[in-house]
Amino acid sequence: MKRLTATAARTSRAVFRFEPRDRVAAGNQLLLCGIVAVLFVGGMTAGTLARPGLFSLSALGVGVGGIAALAVPWTRLPAGWVAAVPILDVFAIAGMRLSDPPGGLGLLWAFPAMWLASLGRAGLIVSCTLIPGLYWVVLLMGPGPAFTPATLLLPLVIVAISAAGYGSARRFAAQRDLLDAQAARLAFARAAAVRQEQLVSEVLDTVDFGVVRLSVGGDIVYENDAVGRFSNAIPGLHAASVRTVLLAEDGRTPMDAFDHPLARVRRGETFEDVVVWSTDADGRRSALSFTARRLIDHRGADSGAVVVARDVTAEREALRARDDLVASVSHELRTPLTSVLGYLELALDEEGLSERARRYLDTALGSGERLLAIVADILSASRSSRNSVESTVSARETDVVEIVRASAVSLTPLAADRVIKLSVTGADRATAFADPGRLRQVVDNLLGNAIKFNRDGGSVHLDVDTDGHRTVITVTDTGIGIAEEDRERVFERFFRASDDVGGNGLGLAISHDIVTAHEGSLTVTSEPGVGSTFRVELPVHAPEEVTQ
Template sequence: MPSSAGKDMGAAGGADYEEHFHSAASGYLVLTTDGTILDVNRTLASWTGRSREGLLGGNIIDLMPVGDRVVFASYAVPQLAVAGCFNEMAAELVSADGELIPVLLSGVRSEEKDARDGAGVDRIAVFNASERRLYERELVAALRKAEAAEAARAAAEEETREKQKALEEKDRVLQANLTKSREREALLETVLNTIDVGLLVVDAQGKTVLTNAHLQSAWNRVQGEVAPGGERPIFGPDRVTPLSDAESPVRRAVAGESFSNRLVWFGSLDCGNQIALNVSARPIRTEGAFSGSVIAYSDVSRLVHAVAAQEEFVASVSHELRTPLTSIMGYLDLALDEEGLSPEVTSALNVALRNSERLLALVSDLLSVASGATKMDRRPVNLAEIVRAGVVSVSPKAAAGRVDLVSEVPASLTVDADPQRLAQVVDNLLSNAVKYSPDGGTVTIRLRQDEYAVRLSVADTGIGMTKAEQEKVFTKFFRSRRAVASAVPGVGLGLVITKNIVESHGGKLSFVSSPGQGSEFTVSLPLAAETAAGISPAR
C-alpha cells in the first residue's frame, strides 16, 4: 500500500501516477526526513530482490553497506536539510542475497508534508550505475595500461643509462671489491688468531681447510708438531677411555652432525700435559648440500679442575659435618627420652632435633652430589610398593599444605633396581610436587608399564617454571625466583640427585612445565630382560 504522501501525490498527478511511478526505468523512494521509507516503486524493489511491502517502513540506510551509510548521513542528509537537494551521490545498495548494486542517488526535499506527523518529505531518485561503473573501470584500466607503458619506456631509458654508467665504473668497482676482499681476509685472519677458542674447518672429506693459531698451539702443547687432522690420542670425560674413530669430534663433524659442549681430553694422562676441551660443531651447507664443518675447541682444563676441587671440598666438609651432627642427634634423642621434662624443654629439644635432621639431610645431599658416581645394589623389587610407601610418607606434608594426592598405582610392578635409591627418587619427586604447590592443588602419581619401559610420573598443579628456569632445572644449587620468593625450603640438589640415580639405572628423567600451570616429571626405567622378552609383571 502506498503511504499517505504517495496517495496524495497520486491524487495530484492523475490516474496514471501509480503506473508511471512503478514502471519507471529508475528507482524511486519517498522518505521522511529521518530516512523512513514511505513509498518505493517496484523497479527499485526488484533490483534489491525484496518485496515492496517489506521495504515500506524500513530505513534507506538499512539498504546500504556501512561505508555508504556514513556518506549518506554526512553528505546527503545535510544537503537536503540546508540546500533542499543533492545530486549524483555514488553509493551501493545491498540486495536480499548480499550482492552489492552500484547506484547513483539524487534527492530533493518536497514542501508537501507527511500526513502522519506533518514533517517534510524527501524524494530520492535511484539510477542503476552498473554500466557506468563497468565503463569507468574499463577506462581506469586503459589509463593504467597507458601509464604502465609510459613507465616501462622511461624505465627502459633509465636502465640503458644505468648500464652505461655501470660499464664505465666496472673497473673501479672491481678494484674496490678486490681491496675490500683483501682487507676482510686480513681481518678474518687476525680475528681467528686473536680469539682464545681453537677453530678447525674441514671439508666434506675431512680434509683440513682452515685452522687458527690457538688450536695449533694447543696441538703442539699436547704432542708436538702434529696436524689437527692427524692421529692423536682422544679420551672421554673420564680421561682414560679412548674414543673410537667414529666417536671423535672430527669424524662426527664430517658425518654432518651438529653438537655442542662435548667434553673430551686430548693427550695421555701419563704424559702430564693432558688438556680438557669443550667441543662444538656446526655443518656448512652450500645450496642445501653438506660441504664441510666448523669445529670449535675451548680449553676448559682449569674449569674442570676447579669443579673437581670444589666437589672434593664439598665432599670433605660434608663428611666432616656428618659425625658431629650424628652425635648431636643422638644426644637429643637421649634427652627426649628423659622423664619429667617440662613441655617447653620438650618442644625446644624437638625443634633442635628437627633442624638437626634437616641439616643432616642437606649434608647427605651435598655428599651425594659431590661423590658423582652412585653405588647401586640392584635386584628385583616391587616398585609399586616403593611408590605407595612414598605417598604415605608425604601425606602429612600434603595435608598441611592442603594438597590432594591422587594415586594411580597397580598392585605390583617389578623392576631390576636399587630399592633405596628408587625410594630416594620417589621421595624427592613427591616432596618437590607438594612443596611447589604452596596454595594447595593436586599431585597425581601414575605408575605404568608400556612396551618399552616402566614409567613413573608425578604431576602437580603448582607454580610451574618458565622456559629460562627449565633450562637450569638440573643445575646444582639452582632455585627459581618464585620458589625463593615463596620461601619454599630447599637448596636445589634434589633433582640433580634424582637425575643421577635414574641415569645410573640406565633410565631417563624428563619433564614438562608451564608457569602457573604446574609441572610433570617422568621417570622412565628400561624393562628387565625377562619383561622385555614378553613376561608381564605381577598384577
C-alpha cells in the same frame, strides 16, 4: 666530418674497448686487400680487364689502405680517424667498378659498408648515402644505359648490409656495457668478500679459543691462531703433532683417536661441550671442550662443519677442587652430626622428661636429621663418578606402585598444611628393575618439589603406567612452572630456578643421576604459571635380560 668523428668516437669506444682498434682495422682491411689482390692477378693474367690502368690505380688505393691499417697506431688516435680507411676503400672500389662495369666489382662495397656502419650512426649515414651515390655516378659515366630497375638492387643491398652491421654493432656494444657492469659488480663483491674474510680472520685470530673449518670431505680449510696452542691435543690435525695421551671427560679413561671429537665431526656428527683430557710428555694435563656444528649452504646441502675448541683446564680443576672441598667438609660434618643425633635419641628415651624439654629435643632431632640429609645430598652430588659408594644402586624387581603410594602417604601432611590435593592413579601393579631405596629417594624428591613449588590450594597428581618393557612415573603439579631458559639446567648440581623457595639445588641433580644409573631417563615439561610435569622412565627387566 666532425660529426662523423664525434659519433664514431662514442660508438668505437664501446665496440673496441676490449680489442685494440689497430687490430680490428687490420683485420677488416686485410680481408678486402686479399680479395682485390686475387682479382687483380686473375684479371691481369687473363687479360679480361677493360681498363687495366684504372683498375691497377684503384687496387693500389686499397693497398694503401691496407698499409695504413697496419702502420698507423689507431688506438692512440681519436676513434673517428679510423673511418678514413673504409671511405678510401669506397672510392677505390668505385674506380674498379668504372674500370670493368660488367665484372660485378660493386659487390666489394659490402666490406666498407659493414665497417662504416659498425662505427655508429654517422657511419651508417655515410655508408647509406656515399656508396649508392657513387654507384649511380659510375653508372652515369658508363657506356650503357644509366638507370634500370636492376640498378636499385645494389644500393638496397648496401643499405640492408649497413643496417644489419649497425644493429649488430649496437647489440655488441650493449653486451659489452652489460659485461662491464657485471664485471664491475663482481669485482666489487669480490673486494667486499676479501675485506669481510680479512675482518673475520682478524677477529678469530684474537680470541682465545680454537676455530677449525672443515670441508665436506673432512679436510681442514681454515684454522685460527689459537688452534696452534691446542694442536697436540687434537690427533690428526697436523702431520707434525706431538703424540699425547688422550683421556675421556672423567680424566681417567683412555680415549682412542677414533673417538676423538675431530674424528667424530669428520664422520658427520654434531655435539656440544665434549671434554677431552690430554697429557704431554712432561706429564702436564690439559682439558679441551669441543663443540661441533654442521654447515648448510644456500641449497640446503651439507657444506662442511665448524669445530670450536676451548681450554677448560682451569674450570675443570676448579670444579674438582670444589667437589673435593665439599666432599671433605661433608665427611667431617657427617660424623659429629650422627653422634649428636644419637645422643638426642638417647635423651628422648630418658624417663621423667617434661613435655617442654621433650618438645625441644624433638625439634632439635628433626632439624639435625634434615641437616644430615642435606650433608648426604651434598656429599652425593660432589662425586664425579656415579659408581661411587653414595651413588651405587642395588637393582632388583621392585613394585613401583607401592613406592609411589608410600611416598604420597608420607608427604600428605606436608601437602595438607598448604591445602594441596594429592592423587595417585594408574596401573594397580607395575614393576621396574630398580633399587627400592634409591627409587623412593627419587619419588620423594619429585613429590617434595611438586608440593614446595606449588600454590596454596593447588594439586599434585602422580601416575604410574607400564607396557611390560618400560615403567613410567609422572608427577604433575599446578605450581609456578619453570622458565624455558632454565629447563635445560634444572638437573645441574646447585642450580636453582627460583630463589623464592628454599633448597640447595641438589635434589633434581641427584635424582637424575640415580635414574641414569638405572639405565632410565628423567625429563621435564613445564609452562610458567601453569605447572610442571616430571617423567621418570625405568626398564622393567635387567639389561642382560633385554639383550637375551
